Amino acid sequence: MVNIDQERLPKHIAIIMDGNGRWAKQRGKHRVFGHENGVNAVRAAVENSARLGIDFLTLYAFSTENWNRPKLEVQTLMKLLVASLRKELKTFIKNNIKLNAIGNIDALPQKAASELRDVIQKTASHTGMTLTLALSYGSREELKSAIQAISVKVKNNIISPDTIDEAIINSHLYTHDLPDVDLLIRTSGEHRISNFLLWQIAYAELYFIDVLWPDFSEQHLVEAIINYQNRERRFGKTSEQLS
Ligand code: IPE
Ligand code: IPE
Ligand code: MG
Numbered sequence: 719m720v721n722i723d724q725e726r727l728p729k730h731i732a733i734i735m736d737g738n739g740r741w742a743k744q745r746g747k748h749r750v751f752g753h754e755n756g757v758n759a760v761r762a763a764v765e766n767s768a769r770l771g772i773d774f775l776t777l778y779a780f781s782t783e784n785w786n787r788p789k790l791e792v793q794t795l796m797k798l799l800v801a802s803l804r805k806e807l808k809t810f811i812k813n814n815i816k817l818n819a820i821g822n823i824d825a826l827p828q829k830a831a832s833e834l835r836d837v838i839q840k841t842a843s844h845t846g847m848t849l850t851l852a853l854s855y856g857s858r859e860e861l862k863s864a865i866q867a868i869s870v871k872v873k874n875n876i877i878s879p880d881t882i883d884e885a886i887i888n889s890h891l892y893t894h895d896l897p898d899v900d901l902l903i904r905t906s907g908e909h910r911i912s913n914f915l916l917w918q919i920a921y922a923e924l925y926f927i928d929v930l931w932p933d934f935s936e937q938h939l940v941e942a943i944i945n946y947q948n949r950e951r952r953f954g955k956t957s958e959q960l961s
Contacts, residue, residue, distance in 0.1 A: 821855030
């Protein structure tokens with residue numbers, strides 16, 4: 719069996735956790751059953767990433783577009799979020815994981831937002847992996863907010879337009895504390911980005927897997943990392959320049 723090369727780990731892995739609804743449907747159950755089982759795959763992915771030595775794991779849990787789903791499904795997802803945060807605090811403590819969130823957190827139900835802020839605060843001093851949950855997250859909304867914030871600073875003469883560079887743009891994104899994504903994984907066989915981290919994945923390696931999210935296991939994660947390690951990241955250069 720091929721092993722992971724510890725010297726060449728992706729620093730930042732982002733995952734579009736997709737396929738809960740189809741997983742439930744295959745079993746003749748309601749979509750919500752898929753979300754409930756998806757939680758176990760989240761815990762496994764978090765613990766396994768931390769153990770493998772990944773520094774940053776970012777999980778797409780709820781998009782700005784997901785608000786358009788049936789009310790019952792949205793309510794259940796929010797309830798699951800509150801229950802999971804409460805339950806997983808001990809997982810975060812045990813693994814020295816620091817919780818972070820990106821997205822329009824104020825748009826979440828008050829209970830979910832306060833539970834989230836509470837766990838973020840309780841894990842703030844942790845020095846292991848940073849786990850970022852993307853909640854009510856949309857990349858276009860993130861970019862829109864950044865442009866608005868920069869525009870206000872330009873208007874107030876805090877920033878001059880010709881000094882706006884990538885670093886300034888980065889510093890106005892929800893992800894200002896995070897490095898660029900190295901490896902982006904999407905489960906469920908869909909080959910799209912669905913408004914996730916458009917700016918941050920500029921040079922990410924993309925990995926699509928047919929497995930539905932509740933079935934995503936440690937083995938799948940290890941395979942994704944090994945696949946990543948077999949790629950040559952050229953960042954625009956030629957292969958010869960790299961060696
Ligand atoms: C991903 O699974 C979870 C969320 C988007 C919240 P889906 O609910 O999108 O499952 P499918 O894609 O319908 O199977
Ligand atoms: C993307 O999945 C959002 C999350 C995984 C949270 P969706 O299931 O919402 O994406 P689309 O609608 O199929 O593109
Ligand atoms: Mg989906």
